Amino acid sequence: MPRPWSFTALAAVCASAASVFAQPPSMSYPSTGYATPPTAYRASASPRIEPQPPAPPAASGQAEAVQPQPAPLTGGNSGLMPEGGKGYGASYGDGYGYWPCADSCALWYGRAGASFMTRDDLDPVWLSYNTADLGDGRLFTDQASPNWGWGGDVVLGRLLAGGCYAVEVGYWGIDPSNRQADAFDPDGTVGNATDLDTVFAFDSLEYNGTAVADFYTNAFIHRLVRSYEAHNVELNLVRSPFYGSGFTCGGHHVSFRWLAGIRYLKFNDGFEYMTDDANTVFDGDVNEVTYLIDIDNNFIGGQVGLGLDYRFHQVFSAYATAKTGFYGSHISHRSRISGSAGDAVVNNAASPYNGQAFNVNTSTTGVAFISEIDFGFRYQFLPHWSATMGYRAVGITGVALTTDQIPLYFADIGGVRDINSDGSMILHGGYFGIEFLY
Numbered sequence: 001m002p003r004p005w006s007f008t009a010l011a012a013v014c015a016s017a018a019s020v021f022a023q024p025p026s027m028s029y030p031s032t033g034y035a036t037p038p039t040a041y042r043a044s045a046s047p048r049i050e051p052q053p054p055a056p057p058a059a060s061g062q063a064e065a066v067q068p069q070p071a072p073l074t075g076g077n078s079g080l081m082p083e084g085g086k087g088y089g090a091s092y093g094d095g096y097g098y099w100p101c102a103d104s105c106a107l108w109y110g111r112a113g114a115s116f117m118t119r120d121d122l123d124p125v126w127l128s129y130n131t132a133d134l135g136d137g138r139l140f141t142d143q144a145s146p147n148w149g150w151g152g153d154v155v156l157g158r159l160l161a162g163g164c165y166a167v168e169v170g171y172w173g174i175d176p177s178n179r180q181a182d183a184f185d186p187d188g189t190v191g192n193a194t195d196l197d198t199v200f201a202f203d204s205l206e207y208n209g210t211a212v213a214d215f216y217t218n219a220f221i222h223r224l225v226r227s228y229e230a231h232n233v234e235l236n237l238v239r240s241p242f243y244g245s246g247f248t249c250g251g252h253h254v255s256f257r258w259l260a261g262i263r264y265l266k267f268n269d270g271f272e273y274m275t276d277d278a279n280t281v282f283d284g285d286v287n288e289v290t291y292l293i294d295i296d297n298n299f300i301g302g303q304v305g306l307g308l309d310y311r312f313h314q315v316f317s318a319y320a321t322a323k324t325g326f327y328g329s330h331i332s333h334r335s336r337i338s339g340s341a342g343d344a345v346v347n348n349a350a351s352p353y354n355g356q357a358f359n360v361n362t363s364t365t366g367v368a369f370i371s372e373i374d375f376g377f378r379y380q381f382l383p384h385w386s387a388t389m390g391y392r393a394v395g396i397t398g399v400a401l402t403t404d405q406i407p408l409y410f411a412d413i414g415g416v417r418d419i420n421s422d423g424s425m426i427l428h429g430g431y432f433g434i435e436f437l438y
């Protein structure tokens, strides 16, 4: 692995190698169909080099030690860093980057891009109905089904051991805009037999001296607002890494990677079920009540993974990765029923929670599994640069979701404090980015 003080020597080696080798032997390429490479990478009119046995590492800094091997190109999970040669930058004769498997000048790689992802929705929860027809559900949670959202998607890797390993840190996240669904009085006239009501009894809860249920019954409007947010950070040790090909120096079109590391994933789930008993405008007046649930799931744990790379063309490759891990979770939860006049409170002398507010902040710890599959394609459009497009799906068990916290009996504050964290969900979607290796 090059040290900073040897950069100059290696750079000289690479530069001399680039002028010596026109292209790897034993390869034939179509004469058209590829973009003309930058002049800096175009080969000179050097003679074709006949196949050579693998050369020793270029530790001596001599040009003879950096001859490309005659092996065919392999995937190496990238079109960026082929194996074969021992001299970085040895040959870009046809606009392909024949990068070495080891002993490379390259130390860093990365990707900067964006993801466009969503979460799966749960079975719909029924919230509101028409008092004249119990079968006429007016509001369900899936009417505010999860949005798709954009987010950053970045990777930074440092090659180790001549490119055979890398330490890689990555981030992706999504923060979509909220979804909202409204339900109105079915016939437009509040106070008759055909009115808007909620399926929740709200039991003996009172808000501003009146039963909470009264604010939801014969209401002008019910509103549901749902939100979620996810952020993922990983630190992995990668064998035969993202761009590396140390594992595939023998030269195959198919290669494998493995990885092991740690992951932190934060998933927030938000839910607000609101009512307005005076008009259809939510402006904070005392006749408006909101039932809010907000949950932060934090997962941290170890994972292992396997990757498969397949180069099916000089500049096109495909890859797939599977990861799984075991996680500890820390979950914080809030449930609250309130309005501008304050919190709803239990008004039931027979209840152990009499007088307590329905405003609960609790947290818990647990365990979870997180697994991910990821596949995509890579197009190397310049020797140091690729464009990538892929799809990932992340499955999580042991997650606390808002709609799992709705109690059967609202006055049971103790039951509301207990967090139900046996849910599962999937985050999935596409991503794309520009990759580099230097």
Ligand SMILES: [Ca+2]
Pocket: 185, 186, 187, 188, 189, 190, 191, 192, 193, 194, 195, 196
């Ligand atoms: Ca009505």
Ligand SMILES: [Ca+2]
Pocket: 214, 215, 216, 217, 218, 219, 277
């Ligand atoms: Ca009412």
Ligand SMILES: [Ca+2]
Pocket: 276, 278, 279, 280, 281, 282, 283, 284, 285, 288
């Ligand atoms: Ca209002």
